[in-house]
Amino acid sequence: MPHAPARPLRSLLFTPATRPERFAKAAEGGAxxxxxxxxxxxxxGDKDAAxxxxxxxxxxxxxxxxxxxALRVNAVETPAGLADLAALVAGPAEPDVVVLPKVEAAAHLHILDRLLGAGGKRARLVALIESARGLAALEEIARATPRLAGLMFGAADMAADLGAQTAWEPLLAARSRLVAAAALSGIAPIDTPFFDIRDADGLERExxxxxxxxxxxxxxxxxxxxxxxxxxxxxDDAAVAWARRVLAENAKGVGTVDGHMIDEAVARKARHLLTAAGEPVPAA
Structure with missing residues (x-):
């Protein structure tokens, strides 16, 4: 992914396209x-200017x-979405990622993939899953195109579609399905925003x-x-140190670290942890 950091993406900050004075500030904010x-x-009424x-x-x-x-366009089946894609394909803009909302079928991503290809755009894709239809087609969506870099969970629209509360427990099953589908295709699972900007403790817990x-x-x-x-x-440093010890022990065969048996499943977890920390991962 162009301009991607050394470690996998952790934070993705939404910024309204109606506020261009915030773009540079957002880019300098650590996301x-x-x-x-x-x-x-x-x-x-503001779509064209945005x-x-x-x-x-x-x-x-x-x-x-x-x-x-990244650029979140409007849904591909809406007039605003069609206008977004036409302008993107025809012009010089080069987002690293296009985020497509309301994805409910692999065909939505196929359309976007072909349009970007026709315009010579290199952008990767993130599919926003925010409806029961999207959940039902998750595995198909996750395999739709090699451009797909991640699945993002949309809690507010999902809760409205399911008739559920926008809270952790009512949406846990939907979140779990998205994580499993992303793992199946080796792409990133991205969680929804936490909507109470005053609740720092709640953000950390979630x-x-x-x-x-x-x-x-x-x-x-x-x-x-x-x-x-x-x-x-x-x-943190302790987790990274644990991962390194696990991989060193695993290189010798089945062993123990801190009294726990180490096998290939634990070693896989250790490799994922080092990747998340932006640390080099020893060859398996």
Whole structure:
């Protein structure tokens, strides 16, 4: 992925495309990716101006060492989405990632893949899963195209579609299905934003719970959420040391670390942990 950091993405900050003065600030705020949003953050009457803002910024050279630059377009089956894609394909904008909302079938990604290919765009894709139909087609969606880099969980729309509360427990089964589908295809599972920007403790609890479930990244809606997300999704020194000990012991065959048996399954977990920390991973 162009401009990607050494470690996998942990934090993805949504920024309204109606506020171009915030783009540069968002890119300097420590997020691994900045998502300029043309969908939920933009009123219907502002779509054209927002599109022009976003594509103008994405046509400028990216800062060396800066975050991944992403664009959330409108749904592919909407007039605004068709206008977004037509303008993106025809113009000079070069997002690293295109985030497609309301994905409910592999065909949605096939359409976007072909359009980007016809326009010579290298962008990877992230599919937003936010409906019961999307859940039902998850495995097919996850295998739709080699461009697909991740699946993102959309809690607010999912809760509305299921008639559930927007809380951890009611949406746990849906989250678990998304993590499993992402693992099946070797792509990133990205958790939904935490919507209460004043509740730092709640953000930390939910991010750590998402990490325990298998999510490797979490979206954010405010710059103040980036630090806690990055901290919760970055293994600490003790965890890195444990991973190195596990892999050193595993290289000798089945053994023990801290009294626990070490086999290939534990070694796989240790390799994932080192990757998440941005550390070199010894050859298996």
């Amino acid at each position: 691994d990716a900045v998502i300029v949003d043309l969908e939920d953050a933009v009123a219907p 599109r022009a803002n976003a594509l103008s910024w994405l046509a400028t050279p990216a800062a060396r060492g800066g975050p991944v630059r 991010t750590r719970a998402a990490a325990a479930l298998g999510f490797t990244a979490k979206a954010a809606i405010h710059p103040a959420q980036i630090g806690p997300i990055n901290a919760a999704l970055t293994p």
